[in-house]
Amino acid sequence: MSxxxxxxxxxxxAYGKTWALDGVDLEAAIGTTLGVLGHNGxxxxxxxRTLTTLVRPTIGRVQIEGLDVVGDAIxxxxxxxxxxxxxxxxxxxxxxxxxxxxxxxxGLRRTxxxxxxALIDRLGLHEYATRRAGELSGGSRRRIDLAVSLxxxxxxxxxxxxxTGLDPLARAGLWDVVDELTAAGTTVVLTTQYLEEADRLAxxxxxxxxxxxAARGTPTQxxxxxxxxxxxxxxxxxxxxxxxxxxxxxxxxGDRARxxxxxxxxxAATALVSDLxxxxxxxxxxxxxxxxxxxxFTHLAHTPGAHR
Amino acid sequence: xTTTTPSIxxxxxxxxxAALTVRNLRTSARVPQLLMFSLTMPMAMLVLFxxxxxxxxxxxxxxxxxxxIVVFLTPAMLAVSTVMAGTNAGVSAAxxxxxxxxxxxxxxxxxxxLPGVARTINEAVFTLARAALLGIAAVALGxxxxxxxxxxxxxxxxxxTLAAAMSALFGLIGDRLRRPDVVQFAGMMVMMPLMFxxxxxxxxxxMPGWMQAMATVNPVAHATDxxxxxxxxTATAGDTVAALVAAIGLWVAVTAVPVLIxxxxxxxxx
Numbered sequence: 001m002s003x004x005x006x007x008x009x010x011x012x013x014a015y016g017k018t019w020a021l022d023g024v025d026l027e028a029a030i031g032t033t034l035g036v037l038g039h040n041g042x043x044x045x046x047x048x049r050t051l052t053t054l055v056r057p058t059i060g061r062v063q064i065e066g067l068d069v070v071g072d073a074i075x076x077x078x079x080x081x082x083x084x085x086x087x088x089x090x091x092x093x094x095x096x097x098x099x100x101x102x103x104x105x106x107g108l109r110r111t112x113x114x115x116x117x118a119l120i121d122r123l124g125l126h127e128y129a130t131r132r133a134g135e136l137s138g139g140s141r142r143r144i145d146l147a148v149s150l151x152x153x154x155x156x157x158x159x160x161x162x163x164t165g166l167d168p169l170a171r172a173g174l175w176d177v178v179d180e181l182t183a184a185g186t187t188v189v190l191t192t193q194y195l196e197e198a199d200r201l202a203x204x205x206x207x208x209x210x211x212x213x214a215a216r217g218t219p220t221q222x223x224x225x226x227x228x229x230x231x232x233x234x235x236x237x238x239x240x241x242x243x244x245x246x247x248x249x250x251x252x253x254g255d256r257a258r259x260x261x262x263x264x265x266x267x268a269a270t271a272l273v274s275d276l277x278x279x280x281x282x283x284x285x286x287x288x289x290x291x292x293x294x295x296x297f298t299h300l301a302h303t304p305g306a307h308r
Numbered sequence: 309x310t311t312t313t314p315s316i317x318x319x320x321x322x323x324x325x326a327a328l329t330v331r332n333l334r335t336s337a338r339v340p341q342l343l344m345f346s347l348t349m350p351m352a353m354l355v356l357f358x359x360x361x362x363x364x365x366x367x368x369x370x371x372x373x374x375x376x377i378v379v380f381l382t383p384a385m386l387a388v389s390t391v392m393a394g395t396n397a398g399v400s401a402a403x404x405x406x407x408x409x410x411x412x413x414x415x416x417x418x419x420x421x422l423p424g425v426a427r428t429i430n431e432a433v434f435t436l437a438r439a440a441l442l443g444i445a446a447v448a449l450g451x452x453x454x455x456x457x458x459x460x461x462x463x464x465x466x467x468x469t470l471a472a473a474m475s476a477l478f479g480l481i482g483d484r485l486r487r488p489d490v491v492q493f494a495g496m497m498v499m500m501p502l503m504f505x506x507x508x509x510x511x512x513x514x515m516p517g518w519m520q521a522m523a524t525v526n527p528v529a530h531a532t533d534x535x536x537x538x539x540x541x542t543a544t545a546g547d548t549v550a551a552l553v554a555a556i557g558l559w560v561a562v563t564a565v566p567v568l569i570x571x572x573x574x575x576x577x578x
Binding site for chain 1 (some may be wrong): 320323324326327328331334335338339407408409411412413414415416417418
């Protein structure tokens with residue numbers, strides 16, 4: 001088995017007296033997508049900034065393809081692409097000029113123009129090619145920013161909340177690009193607050209909480225943390241008080257209420273539905289699903305540190 | 309780990325610097341309002357100040373001739389407008405922080421100093437353009453150059469060196485404060501003493517002792533004296549060297565600050 005593309009060992013990063021990262025260990029295998037989840041302030045962006053050589057580790061070791069992010073920073077930068085939380089574009093330059101600029105700074109010289117055109121084709125950015133970045137919407141700028149991060153064909157790509165501000169169509173387009181990249185052997189490290197996105201893209205997930213790893217595993221493994229099945233039913237709002245159990249969540253919409261509860265398995269779900277029926281609860285809609293990452297996230301928020 | 313020969317590395321740095329310089333020039337050219345005000349500001353100042361200081365020119369001890377005030381003020385306007393325009397470098401550095409471009413550059417295989425060097429080249433180009441326009445306006449107001457061709461060359465060198473020092477100083481302020489609006493106010497605070505603790509508007513001998521002491525390390529004061537001397541044909545080699553040393557000294561001090569901060573902030577334990 002080949003060495004991991006990204007290795008983080010005992011990483012601590014301090015800002016003054018605050019530990020933004022407090023002992024993080026993780027790895028990302030070559031050609032896979034590592035999803036980093038966490039609430040605001042969990043340390044996701046600090047992790048990405050450390051992995052991309054922008055922040056020095058206070059304690060610990062970080063390697064990208066075997067190169068140390070401090071000692072071999074320039075060599076690391078030749079291998080990585082970064083899309084930060086804000087589109088890093090010159091707003092007075094067009095999309096093509098931004099791509100060419102980064103191409104030349106990456107060392108592409110005469111091929112910078114050709115690669116800019118290739119990325120415009122690949123990501124369908126023709127309508128922005130000759131327009132200044134400052135004239136475009138936030139979502140359009142994010143798409144150009146992604147294209148810029150692909151200049152130089154990096155082998156490790158870091159995406160810090162890349163789909164924030166994108167419409168569903170653009171988001172799906174970005175997901176397809178990530179799929180293509182990993183299929184071609186690119187390693188992707190992705191932070192996101194959209195659990196659906198991590199579920200769709202990530203081979204492995206690390207959940208950060210207060211600078212520490214709260215949980216890790218594949219999406220399936222993480223969903224097992226919650227376990228069982230999630231039963232969701234729509235009932236008359238007036239019957240909420242008649243329930244013999246306390247739902248994990250309920251949402252009242254007019255005279256209807258949507259209630260959800262976690263049960264051990266499908267048999268328990270069936271028994272619960274029978275119980276509701278016997279109690280005279282009128283069920284108008286019913287779903288029995290496996291837990292989503294949203295359920296995992298909610299669960300971890302209530303039991304931090306229990307699943308490292 | 310990849311290794312590169314020095315010649316390849318030099319060529320790469322040259323390419324990167326050329327790309328960044330073109331980007332800066334292109335960006336400056338695409339903000340016509342900034343371009344117009346930046347280039348015409350010293351002309352407007354010269355016209356205004358030559359009228360305001362007419363009474364000074366009419367006083368005792370000032371050479372006769374109504375246009376002499378223009379000869380006296382033009383070098384000062386060159387130096388002062390170079391300081392004022394230097395704040396553009398600070399604002400553009402801060403804008404790179406707010407729009408995420410600074411981080412993108414920092415994550416590229418590129419020397420950290422290159423964006424600042426490109427800003428300096430940009431400022432030098434615009435300083436020369438401003439000087440040319442100011443020269444035209446000054447001649448229209450009666451300006452005469454009393455120096456030699458060597459004086460003209462030396463004046464250009466002094467002016468460009470001052471522009472580089474100001475670009476580095478305000479660029480550092482932009483990099484540290486990271487907000488264009490804050491940089492503009494901070495720039496004013498720095499700009500005022502640089503401009504007024506000099507002989508640009510009044511003789512240094514008329515100022516309090518502490519101001520005269522500060523003027524000895526003020527590159528704007530030395531540049532104003534040297535430029536005025538070259539225009540009048542009275543400058544000595546010492547005047548030119550003092551102006552260059554003061555500007556280069558400030559540039560070195562400003563360039564050393566980020567390096568020192570990086571060294572202090574490298575508490576890597578393991």
